[in-house]
Amino acid sequence: MDITLQAFLAQLTIGLIGGCFYALLSMGLAIIFGLLNIINFTHGAQFMMAAFLAWIGLTQIGPWLGYPDFQINFWVALVLAPLCVALFGMVIERMLLRRLYHLDHLYGLLLTFGVALVMEGAFRYTFGVSGQGYDPPEILQGPVDIGFMLLPKYRIFVVVASLLICFGTWYLFERTKLGAYLRAGTENPRLLQAFGINVPVMITLTYGFGVALAGIAGVLAAPIMQVTPLMGGNLLNIVFAVVVIGGLGSILGAMMTGLALGLIEGLTKVVYPEASTVVVFVIMALALLVRPAGLFGREA
């Protein structure tokens, strides 16, 4: 095999970017699972929705409002779109998910799945399946020479931003008082409520936070991936495999597994490109054979 070091490092870098998205998404899934005991099948659709909101803000909203020059730029969208998606998620949690907590987890899974179908169908009906381009903000356009390859500035920004958000989330959950409440809620919500914490509100906000992470990932992904109604569903399948490998028990575990699998996927692209789409699933199968409970997991 003839692989130059340069190609190797280049693919590894591209893998790292993919890994950032896996990390952001699987962390959101882990946070939601921790407190709500629900696998959020809407996660992919929420990711897609945020990307679309950013795209709409940049290219559509001006003409819609009759001011063709008006646009919501990337930086505003990076805050606004995740907030909108989180609000939408919290409404769904309040109206629909809440009614299912006393039932088998299966129903929560099916409900979020139904919501995802409605969202994807609605976006497909409105915007079609063809991908929409989204230009990164001017300051992040153009490449940077990082020694072994030319990397678009924007991608460097994505890696840095994702790692910062991951670290921030980890810090919030593991090192602050609020995080302690959240972890207590995971262990024993009733006891926490007895201590005077409003657990139902906390659950809603947690769901919103997990969804917002998916939203941030969506906006970050808009300039890299094509914005299409299907972008979330495809990604979510891989993220599920990531989550099975890492286990939903720990935020750090979800983050590390996401990054690691992105890197492995990048490596596979060097060695055997055809397999790069399934390598995560194959690793999941192997991990299940070796360590059924997941690398960082505890049994659900």
Add this chain to the structure above:
Amino acid sequence: MSNTVKIFLVLIGLALVVPFVPGLIYPVFVMKVMCYGLFACAFNLLLGFTGLVSFAHAAFLGSAGYVTGALMIRFGNHPLGMPAAFAAGVAAAALVGLAIGGLAIRRRGIYFAMITLALSQIVYFLAVQFRWTGGEDGLQGIPRGSLFGLDLTSDTVMYYVTLALFAAGFLFVDRVVHSPFGQILQAVRDNEARATSLGYDTDRFKLLAFVISAAMAGYAGAMKALVFQLVSLNDVSLHTSTEVVLMTLLGGVGTIFGPLLGAGLVVGLQNYLATIGDLVTVVIGLIFIVCVSFFRRGIVGEFLHLRRRRAERGKTRPVLVATRTEAPAAEAA
């Protein structure tokens, strides 16, 4: 004769006359309902009677379809081609089921569902990659061949063969549910720890249920490949796995006829709504939400529940009287 058998015979009787009244109901539509109905029954064996959620059932339907289709394209002219290809399809689905199920039962609950979903993606990618599956094109123009000298090219002959295959498959699933094996599965569903404490190797039963369910999904897939002479990537896609969940949920999880009714409704809905294109997904999603939020027993389940409650209400009084008369007697003793 039990109610199940009565309803089943009425359904078969109705299905028998369908080709004579083509103006009323289209036989091809009924064949499609039979294929998906059996598919949903197979799925229900797992969800309804074993308590396992699989998002991989399209992988079984599709892999059987591909194997049967590919063999028919090569050996369709052979007099034994059709039964052999059919059996090979079912066997392929069972094998895929053994592989996916074997891995998935290592985890429980939500993880189980996610693992089946992820592994079914491998099957999808393989179907895209292999040459014998036709890649993006799928398999088209699959010959139907002949069964025991009967030429299946005619839609009417195919209709009755499909009906016979459907009846056999349905009765088999019903038999499994009501066998001692089926009772153990339900015990595992209701309380796995209890089943274990009674000495049952629950993992083995779950795996066996998974393989049987996969094989029956494959049975439906092989039927579908022959009826429509077509296998496409859609058959192995997550979309199809979702549909079967919806059919089962809508008709009634854990009921015998629910999945059949659900399949009929969903297939009918798709035919009826074909003109609105992408909005079908929205409608299907909304049905999901409504079913899960307000309607968890499904149509047949809700009906059975109402009837049971009415029957109990009729009995309430005598039971009360009986306890009253018994109480003093117990005191006297």
